[in-house]
Amino acid sequence: MNRVPIENEKLTKISNVLTEARSIRIKGRSFLALMLSPELPLDDWLTRLDDLAGRSAGFFLERPIVLDVAELDIDRSQLKDLLAELANRNVRIMGIEGGRPSIMGPGMPPAMRGGRPAPDVEVPAAEPAPAAEKAAAALPEAQPIRAPASMIVREPVRSGQSIIFPEGDVTVIGSVASGAEIIAGGSVHIYGTLRGRALAGSVGNAAARIFCRRLEAELLAIDGVYKTAEDMAPDLRGQSVQLWLDGDSIKAERLN
Amino acid sequence: MAKVVVVTSGKGGVGKTTSSAALGAALAQRGEKTVVVDFDVGLRNLDLVMGAERRVVYDIVNVIQGDAKLPQALIRDKRLETLFLLPASQTRDKDSLTAEGVEQVMNDLKRHFDWIICDSPAGIERGATLAMRHADVAVVVTNPEVSSVRDSDRIIGLLDSKTEKAELGERMEKHLLLTRYDAVRAERGDMLKVDDVLEILSIPLLGIVPESMDVLKASNIGAPVTLADSRSAPALAYLDAARRLAGETVPMTIPGEKRGLLGKIFGRRAA
Secondary structure (H helix, E strand, C coil): CCCEEEEEECCCCCCCCCCCCCCCEHHHHHEEEEEEECCCHHHHHHHHHEEEEEEECCCCCCCEEEEEECCCCCCCCHHHHHHHHHHHHCCEEEEEECCHHHHCCCCCEEEEEECCCCCCCCCCCCCCCHHHHHHHHHHHCCCCCCCEEEEEEEECCCCCHHHHHHHCEECCCCCCCCCEEEEEEEEEEEEEEECCCCCCCCCCCCCCCEEEEEEEEEEEEECEEEHHHHCCHHCCCCCCEEEEEEECCEEEEECC | CCCCEECCCCCCCCCCHHHHHHHHHHHHHHHCCEEEEEEECCCHHHHHCCCHHHHHHHHHHHCCCCCCCHHHHHECCCCCCEEEEEEECCCCCCCCCCCCHHHHHHHHHHCCEEEEEECCCCCCCHHHHHHCCCCCCCEEEEECCCCHHHHHHHHHCCCCCCCHHHHHCCCCEEEEEEECHHHHHHHHHCCCCCCHHHHCCCEEEEEEEEECCCHHHHHHHHCCCCHHHCCCHHHHHHHHHHHHHHCCCCCCCCCCCCCCCCHHHHHHHHH
């Protein structure tokens, strides 16, 4: 399963009169898509897919699916056939990841890249029905994954070290040195001086925040929106600060 | 029981070799049998600083490759009979050091010495990681300047992950040796202050060695700072640091901090 950035176009009707200089806003947005990785021989794989679909009817209906063909050695016509087979089974492919340009063609879903990994999805069994529905409801649809997991680092994070924890919050008891980085799926809490980089909400969590006892950071990022040291308000330097995301900009406030 | 000390810094030119020689000599002056090992294969300098460059026959690479026995490669200091040098090779590169070879040499040295001081090369590659590998204690040499502090921080991270102690889940004892410190310039903001460096690196302070002409003078005459003039300011700082390394409690003095008005004026003019 993969998180896929989708261009969400908000079209403004362009009138013939050019006096209206409103531009078209194009924003990025992340959604969660399921990822299917077919294996060769394709006939066998389709049989297994049918078997799975038989056990949990309608699982693929209404779901955005990305086809991963990176490991697949097929040509353009085989890919076309595969897409047709999937369409027959009501599996709607919204994009293709890892396809060589030579196998992609017109009329195919667009190529996608830059997907970020997310946890595996269990396909619910069709019976008993209520349980299946419940499991399906528990699936992270468009919501970011909010795992309760957290990681506590009990010593200073040294230059060159990188703490990566996509599952949740990272708490550091100590400082984060210049040239060190914290990458958390959730919020970042630093009980010390933040001199390096802190990236919160790295798997697409706009609600993530960064807290630090003293801000001397080189780079701050929440959900892909970033700020370098140069862009930070000078009066926040050396202060106890929390940062959060408001739309497309990082907001900061002193904690005192 | 022998104690293995690595003198390291990440950055070059901060005073690792000077400090290795000075601390080694200071420990030997206490009557403890000390060997200083040069790990800077290809760019050896310790022999010069210790004034033994004309007596090098065999080196650590010869010992590792079995061309010489350890006692043949060890050079006894002419001034102190408890001080020894194991030189590096100047004609090889750092790839001549093998992990097994270094381990064997360290084990042999441990049987004969109280202190083994490993002078690490700059950088974070093979030579530096092999020098720190078997250490019990690390002396991190840092100048009061941002790039040196960041590199030291990097090295501390490696000391906590790439050493034998770290791999056994034990904690490596680490001490900060602040060198080339000038209180007047730190006060003026040209240099980081002691507290700034300690705050960033958060390891205990072993000593503060003042910036001094005596250091250059000592290395040019080929004598460790503590032997060249044991009354000079840097020598006193190294002697105190060696006592702290040996477990004594010695009050910390910041050199030049208690200067009079005249001293301040001179300090300013000189800088």
